[in-house]
Every structure is written in C-alpha cells, then in structure tokens.
Amino acid sequence: MSVLIPCIIAGGAGTRLWPVSREAMPKPFMRLPDGESLLQKTFARASALAGVERVLTVTNRDVFFRTQDEYRQVNAFNVALDYILEPCGRNTAPAIAAAALHCARHYGEDSVLLILPADHLIQDLPAFEQAVAQAAQLAHQDWLCTFGLRPSRAETGFGYIEQGQALEQLGHKVARFVEKPDAQTAQAYLDGGRHLWNAGMFCLRVDTLLRELQAHAPEVLESVAQCMQVSSVKQGDRALQVELDPDSFAQAPDISIDYALMEQSTQVAVVPCELGWSDIGSWEAVRELRETDPQGNHCNGETVLHDVSNCYIDAPRRLVGAVGLDNLIVIDTPDALLIADAARSQEVKVIAQQLKRQGHEAYRLHRTVTRPWGTYTVLEEGPRFKIKRIMVRPGESLSLQMHHHRSEHWIVVSGIACVTNGEEEFLLDTNESTFIKPGRTHRLTNPGVIDLVMIEVQSGEYLGEDDIVRFTDIYGRAPAAAVS
C-alpha cells in the first residue's frame, strides 16, 4: 500500500467561542480541560496512525510559529512536518487542491491524503483508526471517501450524507449530500438511519482527487496550480514549507470542497462511524465535555455561588460571586467577559461579528500575543505607562529597534538577557534591570537555555505601537509597524 499523509486543515475562526477564540487565536488553539489544544489533539491522532511518517498542515501563515510550537510539544513519533502557508483564507477547496498538488509533486500521485479539520474533537481513537483503515482501502479503489457520523440527536446545525449502495464491508456509495435540515427533517433522518453527519474529513488518493477536481472544479485546480508554480518552497529538516504566493492565491475561488467537488462527483463513498466526535461548536458543546456538581454547575476558578444551578463559569483568574442564576455561560478573560444564556450559546457569534464590524481589538487579539521569538502580554495600561510581560525563547531575539517617545525599563524575572543599548552590549541576570532612553537603538536576545521572562515598563507621553523604528529583524519583518 502507498503512503498515507494526514493533512491538517487548520482553519475555523470559532466566533461562537468568543472571547477565548479570536481571529489571531482561532478555535484550533483552544485548550481543552486536559490542557491540550484541539490542534494538538488532531496532530497527535494523525501522527499516531500506522505508517504515518509525515504530517502536512495547511494553515494561515500568521499562526505558523504558534502552530510549530504546539506540534513541538506533542510530536511523540517525531514525524516530518510539511507546511503549506496561506496568505489569506480561501475556504477548503483551494487548500485541499494545494495539498494534492504538493503531494503529487513530492510524494507521488498514488499517495493517499487524509484530510482532517483541526477544530473538531474525536474521543474514540480506536474507532478513528478503524474508520481511517476502511477509508484508505476505499481511496485505493478510486473513491473520494468521506466520513459519516451516526447521528445521536436530531441536529439542525450540520450537513448530512445519505448512504447509498453498500461497498463490500467498507462503506457505502454516497446517495446525496443534504444541507442543514429543519427540525422535522432532522428527526426523520435520525429515525430513518440512512443519514449521517458530514464531519468534513476525507480520505483520497491524490490522483483520484486531481482527476475529479479537473472534471468538476477546473478553475480551482488551475488557479492553485498556477499559484504553486510561483510560490517559494523551503527545504527544512526532512520536510518542506510552501509559502503560497499572495497575489495568485487571492485569485483562487473562495469555495468549500463540498460544494466544489463532493456534491458534484459520482465517485464519492462514505464510511459510517462513531468516533466520540464533537465539533465544539459552542460554549454549550464545551460544557458537555465537563463534569458538573449536583447543582449542574461546572466552575473553573474561584467562585462563591448562592442558589446557582446549571451554570458553566470559566474564570481562572478572578473571583466570581453569583446569586440566583440558572443555565448561564460565564467566560472570563483578562480583557473581556461573556455572559450568555446557555440555551442561546450559538448566538455568541453575534457578539463577535459586532466586534468585527466595529474593528474592535477584542475580536482579533488576546492580551497575550504570539511572536516569532515568543510571546508578550499587556498586563496593564494607564496614563503615561504600559506594562508588558515578555517571554523570549532560548536563542531567539527581538529586532534591533528604536522608539522616539518612550523609555523602556526591563526587569528580568527569570532566565538571562543579552541587552544591546546604544553602543553597549551587556548581560542582565535574573532580578536585575536596565532602562533604554528614547532615541537609543536597542535589542533583546535570550542567550540562555531556558525561557527569558521579563517585565517591560514603558513610560512616556506617547506609547502607541507605531512608535517603532526597526533596523534588522531575523524573521524578515523590518521595517514594519508591528510590535517588537
């Protein structure tokens, strides 16, 4: 049998999971109760599959550094990591076409792609492995193979797949795809037993996929093929990074693989399965993963409750007092608080959309922001001062830079720093501090082997992020008006 290459599609803004999920920290990065993110879980179950030596990830280039970080923590089998980096989101059809072209070129047209969304949870791993094995066999028989989840309720929020003729013991031909049904139809599907939830997972031989794309969505295939030709490929350690060319990728149609291909082709099969699957589509779905106390509450953080029932309170950093509440979702983050009727947790997306329309920072960013060199967190802003906690990874370095209007005071609370301040260069040890006057060029490097953690206090009349002159940057970002 030919090589199986899991392909993780790390899209999914997850606006219904605001304020934890935000544009710059989308749903795949959300942590579950066990401390792992959805992305890490997806990677772990993909890389653990028999015979897998390489995982391909298609993701936005803005979250590339963070994605690498996440994988590093869970890459137990030391699989090779290929990346296709998108300059913008164009839905799943162009992403999967790019994956197919990439694998055809480097790993052979008979390689088999296993397309996995990174924003779903699968709890039954043996069932997942079994379903993948069946799907791979169907893929070898030239089917575009989907995964259909046996419905456990009359859900109106998902698309359905209707099973047709059986294909040996492996699955069924797909009779048709159906859109999100109304409640009555969903109930009929549940009772009838022939309809399955469309999980957005696929298993496809590369040559089948390219042939069917050529037949049913030639404009997708051609625009992506053109883009791949002008995109840069970087050879990493046993792996390849493709940075898609922005201008030509923007020409690709913005369309899902379901619309573009699956609903058009007659070569589509489905493997019915039960995987302990959840799309974690709302805070209500998150709550269902948690144990509750006898009053039906689940609290993360310190709470004092008086006559409170069926509430989900996630406030790890603050004390919450509650009186006379029932069936509420309370999500507390450093800069934003959500309080929602649990029965209407789908509508949280309305809040996120409203923030997006306003151009509000709380739609896009968290207080903790990921950078190539580590992270920074705005702890506090006030008149004439701003305080950040800065974490720099071993060996990493901020760009050589200068500010016109602010002093920066650096206090090392953990690790060791190498500081360039004008003409001087010196080491700053734990519990030591220094300060950079306005107009001085400066640079911060972590020369040590553990994380450098610093408190930076900025003081001055003007503290905007745009007061930065950047001279050199090892991540290729100079000159730009971004942070450090």
Add this chain to the structure above:
Amino acid sequence: MSVLIPCIIAGGAGTRLWPVSREAMPKPFMRLPDGESLLQKTFARASALAGVERVLTVTNRDVFFRTQDEYRQVNAFNVALDYILEPCGRNTAPAIAAAALHCARHYGEDSVLLILPADHLIQDLPAFEQAVAQAAQLAHQDWLCTFGLRPSRAETGFGYIEQGQALEQLGHKVARFVEKPDAQTAQAYLDGGRHLWNAGMFCLRVDTLLRELQAHAPEVLESVAQCMQVSSVKQGDRALQVELDPDSFAQAPDISIDYALMEQSTQVAVVPCELGWSDIGSWEAVRELRETDPQGNHCNGETVLHDVSNCYIDAPRRLVGAVGLDNLIVIDTPDALLIADAARSQEVKVIAQQLKRQGHEAYRLHRTVTRPWGTYTVLEEGPRFKIKRIMVRPGESLSLQMHHHRSEHWIVVSGIACVTNGEEEFLLDTNESTFIKPGRTHRLTNPGVIDLVMIEVQSGEYLGEDDIVRFTDIYGRAPAAAVS
C-alpha cells in the same frame, strides 16, 4: 440660638454592595454616578447648613486618612474638622455618646448635635435644610428629635416610626418605634399614613442627650465617659482629634442608639419629611439612581448586548459581551466579579459573608489599598514577580525599610521621587528608574508638589508582604508587618 454641630457617623460595611464595598473600603466611600462618594455628599450637605462652622466625624481609625482625603476635595466652606476615631465598631450608641461628651466639654452643653449616617443619599437639599431647621427648634425644646421619611412603598426592610400628638407645626411626638414589618403590615402602614421610615438621623441638644442617656443607658454613658478620660486628644488646625483608647472603648456595650435610648425615652419627637432619600441598600437601589435605555439597561463601560433587557452592567475596565439576559446585575472590579438576579440583590450579602467566613482577601481589601502616604494598587502577580502602581502624595514618605528576599525596581511615570538606597540618596525624575537589591535599606519620598506615580516591580523567590523590616515611619507604624 446655640451652635449646630453636624456629626457624621461613618459606619456601615455595606456587604450587599460587594464587590465594590469591602471592609477596608466601606459603603460611605462608594462613588455615585456624579463621581462623589456618599461620605462626600453627606459632608457637603452638612457643612452647607446655615451657621455650621465645624463638622464632627466619628469613624474607624483605619479609614481616617482616606476620610480626610475625601473631605479635602469637597470642603468648600472650609469648616473645621473634628474627629473621634474608634479602634473598633461598637454600634451607634457609644459613638453618639462619645460625640455628646466631646461637644459638652469643648463646645458647651447647649450645642446641638445633628447626627447623620454617611451611607445614605439625600437628593432634595432644600427639604433637608427645612427639616433640620424644624428639628433644631424641637431639640431646643428639649426633644430628642428624629427624622421620619414618608414611605413611598410598602417596604419591609426598614424600621418605622409611628407619629403621635402634633408638636406645633414642627413635628410630632413619637408614639412608638416599630421593627421591620411583614408585607401586610407594611402595606397597612403605607395606607394609614401615620407611619414613617426611621432614617437613623437625629437632632439633639447635648444636655438633653446626656440626661436621657444617664436615665436610660447609664452603662453606655459611663463606659464611654471613662474611655474619653484616658483617650488622647490632639489639637489640629482649629479642630480636635480624639483617638479613643482601645481597651476601654472595647468595654462599651455594642448597641444601637435606637435600642439603647430612642425606644426607651418619652422625650422623642419626629419631623416628617420627604428628602429624596435612599439608603442605597442594594445594587437594585443603586440601579434606581441611573437612567436606562429603551431596553431597560444601564451600562457603565464597553458592552456588546444581544437581546439583553433590564440589566445593570458596571464594568468600567473590561469589555462585556452579553447574550439573552434579563434583569441581572453585573458588577466587575479588577479582582472580583458579581453576577446576580436583580430581584435578589439583597442576597449579595450572603456572598460577602461567605468570603468573610473563608477569611478571603476579597472581603476585606480592594486591589487599591489606601495608606497614610497615598495608595498602592496590585496590578499583577505572577511567578517570581509582583507589580504595583504606587501613588505618593506631595511631601509624604514611605517608611525606611528593607526586604530580605526581593529586589524592587522603581519606575517614575509622573512627578519626582527622592530615593534613599543604602548610603545613597538621589532624585529620580519622570521616566527614570532604579532598583533596590535585597538587603538594602531604602526609602521613598515625594519632594515635589504634584502626586508621584511609580510602577514598582518586585522580583525574587519570595514576595510575601511579611518580608519587610521597617526602621522608621513618620506615621508611627514601625515595626509592623504591613505594606510599606
């Protein structure tokens, strides 16, 4: 006519207004929408009364500095400020007895005391002045005069005063005091028109008060008289400060003036009045002071609401998203959040009581703590660091001190600091910083004429507030394990 001395009784923990009202920041300090505190409003209306040259305040000595601060901002008539400082709370009877003995000794037995609680709101000032004028006349006629508010609803949370025989045009003799009634009785009182709410305000000639206390509560009078004899009196600028002796004041009975005297005496009158009065007894009462939008909401701070009605959201520092809520109270403070059914806002005290039982800091303290020299606010705590914003008033000084385990890094963001660091003494200007190594004696002074604002970053293995050796302290606090 003899001198009228308003006496502000600044008690009232206000547990139903948690998390804004806390033990170290009790209800009188709570800010109203116009930015003034209840205490400031009480002071302003007392000091504006005709003929008032002096205001006496009986308060806990822990909030003395803050009380002075509050008065300084609103003392438009530059009245003299007498204080009686209690080492512990013993309810109103000992407080009022102390006020009477103080005035008898220094201002004459014919002076008239106007007792005003500091945790009520009075919106109709002309009506207040008129009621005080009537009450003062009755006090001159040897009555213990109370103020009775005409009820506007069948309230079960207040005590009532039943009016007896009319006393000229000035008021009525009190027929009897009655405890908090049940709903039916409260309705009958409202319909009958003879019952008034007991506002806890009194107007009394000092000799009448002392004579009646001797007759009905001799143990209160004697224990407080003994305490006054051994208490220290400090002569200030046109004013006197009495610091009550802790041991002897602790011997005074813990009893209200109503129980100890008013309900016993036959010499009690009442002035019926309508003052635009509120006891601000709950968040529901706070909400009633505010305008609402067409959906019945009032929001302070940034909010995004989706199908939200009749909610009061006070979150000045954070974004709040809300979905599908009705009739909730949401109060957000830097370290604690309250969410309560507005119909049950009285029960917020249960949360405060629970925190008190646990010995939780959020019962006692806010993140901003008042000190004799200014304030400090804990902005952030994390592994190996703690960050404070420190404000030192002009001319004030922190104690000379030393820490064994932590470095302190000081960054001046506004004003100028004089720093003692070991043997050195130097000035630190705005945007400059310095650091104090563990084991170094140090002191911080504001030599300037504007507030000094500093960010202090503590770093080290151990950052407990008890790692302090205090050498000298101009506020008489050394040596003690308190903060700076």
